[in-house]
Amino acid sequence: MRLEVFDEDFIPERILFREQQMDRLATNLAPAEFGSRATNTICLGSPATGKTTVVKYVLNQLQNAKYVYVNCQASRTKQQIFFKIFEGLRGFYPPRGVSLQKVFSEAFKKLDSPFVLVLDDANFAEDGVIEETLLAVLKAHEVVEGVKSSAILISTDLKYLARFSSELLSVFHPDEIYFPPYSEEEIREILLDRAKLSYVNFKEEAFEEIVEETANYADLRYGLSLMKQAAIISWKLGKEAVDEECVEMAKEKGKIVFFKKMILALNEKEKEVLRAIYTSNYKRAAEIFSEVKGMSYSKFNEILRKLEYLRLIDVVTKYERGLSSVVVRRFKAEEILKAIEELK
Incomplete structure (x- = not known):
């Protein structure tokens, strides 16, 4: 292995x-x-x-x-x-x-x-x-x-x-x-290639679940991390192949680890903005900015761009009484907030 x-x-x-x-x-x-x-x-x-x-x-x-x-x-x-x-x-x-x-x-x-x-x-x-x-x-x-x-x-x-x-x-x-971002088919081919190199046997249903999860998160690193964790779980349980049970167990552990890696790239101000996004009831960027203290709006926008590049959020432009930027959470609030809390 x-x-x-x-x-x-x-x-x-x-x-x-x-x-x-x-x-x-x-x-x-x-x-x-x-x-x-x-x-x-x-x-x-x-x-x-x-x-x-x-x-x-x-x-x-x-x-x-x-x-x-x-x-x-x-x-x-x-x-x-x-x-x-x-x-x-x-x-x-x-x-x-x-x-x-x-x-x-x-x-x-x-x-x-x-x-x-x-x-x-x-x-x-x-x-x-x-x-x-x-x-x-x-x-x-x-x-x-x-x-x-x-x-x-x-x-x-x-x-x-x-x-x-x-x-x-x-x-x-x-x-x-x-x-450019990888398509789902390209993700499948890359993960399949790594599976062959690893000499780990993945059942077809388990492998396809990893591919789907990776495509949903739009991050190849997450898929590779899932494969590694699932392989370790399969070995610990004495199974001949990685099955769907192993993948589900890996997902529970892997998500927090994955989020922590992304959040480690943030400084304290950036973590503060991320926390505000995932705790606020607001969606418009201007409203979220009102809950963040001690920074200019240009700096706030710069942080939003960084969080978007890290794929922690999406920022879309909508017409609501004029053009406005709307911040969309990409993940469950409890998962992101737990990762932030564990890094304190």
């Missing part, structure tokens, strides 16, 4: 339904294989659409270039990102007491090949951090002669480039690669 094939960071040998995206990314990175600077790229799409998997898969094919991968949910500040770059290029953590500028310059001093910085979940970094980081990295040749650096951003915010200044866009100007 190979349970690791259900993990989020597992990179399969065969990536399904993302051939076009892989080809474009490989083309963008090709110059780095020949000693030149790669084409800057931004990968855009909803959560769980294969962005990170494709980027890691293609980068792992590089032979003549170096890259550093940074997840901005874990590394949100400029210092954290610069330290990751240093560690990735030098192989050890920077010493204490060294200035950030020194850390940055020392990171590139022994670099003898093109460099690609990958900033995953870029929209989770603190305000201004990505712009400052990209300006520094893409102009690293001005600090250390001969550096040939480029960047790949991964974001769930389809309008992410609108945040950047003209100064950054003059040196960044990336190729945009879009990752």
